[in-house]
Amino acid sequence: MSTTRSLSVPLSLSAPRLRWPHGGFLLAILFVLAGAALFGRWPLVALLWQQATADAAQREQAVWLPDYRVDIEARPLAGIAANLSGLTYDPDRRSLFAITNAPPEIIELSLSGDVLRRIPLSGVRDPEAIEYVGPGEFVLTDERRQALVHVRIDAGTRAIDAGRAPRLALGIGRNGNKGFEGLAFDAASGRLFVAKERDPQRIYEVRGFPFSATAAVDIAEDAARDAALPGTDLAGLHFDAASGHLLALSEESRLLVEFATDGRPLSSLSLAAGRSGLQKAVPQAEGVTLDDQGRVYVVSEPNLFYRLTRPPPVSPAG
Template identity: 60%
Template sequence: MPRPTPARLIVATLLLAALLLGAVAAQQLRLFERAWFMLQEWRHAAEWRERSIWLPDYVATLQAQPIVGLDDDVSALTYDPDRRSLFTVTNQKPQLIELSLDGRILRQIPLVGFGDPEAIEYISHGIYVITDERLQRLIKVRLDDDTRFIDATESQQLSLGIDRNGNKGFEGLAYDSQGQRLFVAKERDPVSIYEIHGFPHTNPDKPFAVHVAGDAKRDARLFVRDLSSLQYDEASGHLLALSDESRLVLELDANGKPISSLSLLGGRQGLKKGVPQAEGVAMDDAGTLYLVSEPNLFYVFKKQPGD
């Protein structure tokens, strides 16, 4: 049997190295898990569509509309059913921004004493929670028509030291009003979703007791590279998880299992171009999805009748 030549050995070594690098990259991007999920999503479409939000039926009806009038990038998004408007935050020059449902600025409110606000979530009438990412603070704030600024030092706060990693902290919030659970997304390293009971403290007649719980099984199912935002759907009990780097919105059922997805790539879901850097997702009472992306772009997705 002839011995391989040095040139063949070099080629074989390079091919093996390329295969190993490809396998590592596929694992880093969670491509195997994503491909398996896409197969399951297709197989179970008829079954899951009837009892879920079912993201594949959503189509962009407004896309890449600039949010005019801001010098700083927005982060996160929440829907206020009382005001029928949206709220987001900026972090370089901390502000709370109220948006109309077509992406116009309604008002801007300075945030005083906030280091790095990254997410905001509607809790109840006039009550919101804002995250301070680097310090891992959750800050309960009040807002009404006369509010001119919000001071963190005058607000109820909860500090958590969970897997602290610089600015890879709390990026998303969602609230389950029936279960009184606040979902908190850790961006990455590792990607995690925590459930917090007892904050914000809304009943002064009860003691202030906070319980923080994780779900390792749910986190392991998240085949996304990062988390940017969360949205809880009261009707189905399902959670939406937005990933900027994976260009994806995932729907998780009540057990934390991914069951449907909305792609943010160009040519998918009615998008002419891909969403450049998705930062926040919110859903209104009618099931319409709203999304903001850096650099201050606004999107609307509406559900179309299924096949």
């Protein structure tokens, strides 16, 4: 059950039926589960078991990450040397926006990883995540300050000074460079999901920022969902409006996990070598998003771009 705290913050300018696996596949699953349990990775055990026993209806209603295969792998972004972090999809421009923190820049990308423009960013000490929240409207994180910053980007934007932008400083469990690493936005409910990287891992749900007619901000935590996080850190988030499911990215565990609306881990995608069609492991995944066609995009430090697609269902022979 989630717990909610209400804060007054001025927004100033400063059980379905299981489909049991059989034969050798079941044996392989049991070996994986036993290994995970041996090393104390019980959330991973639960995820693998849920994924192995999901029925057709559950898979159809989900993003269902196991079906995805990479079709653009480790493409270096032209002119970007290092520190690539954060990723979001802009459905109006049909492009992607990423962020770097040294130097601070916002980078617009095509859906195949071409650099379209680079926007210098000032007024944010340690930007780590970026999220589209409406036409021309974005939220950034300032990791060390544990602040959310509301900025505007349009076709003519050539530089952004976020020093005077509306911001919300949360300051929850501050511990240096292990702060806010990911963002996701649910436009229907107005929830902004904020990922705290680790020590401890948390996914906060913020209502009232950046759009609110009052100064009240509500912050909710889902303790059961946080306890079920199977990775060892949080590097990125994405909310899928079609399914209502939340995706959470772990850089250290090289894992992307789909959570159902009730907070249960439902499916996963491995970013390790030899999995999901990858020739090499994703070295340091830092951001994830989906577009309106359901394609998954991942960016990795230092400057690498990945795209994964879900093959269309095979029509039965008629």
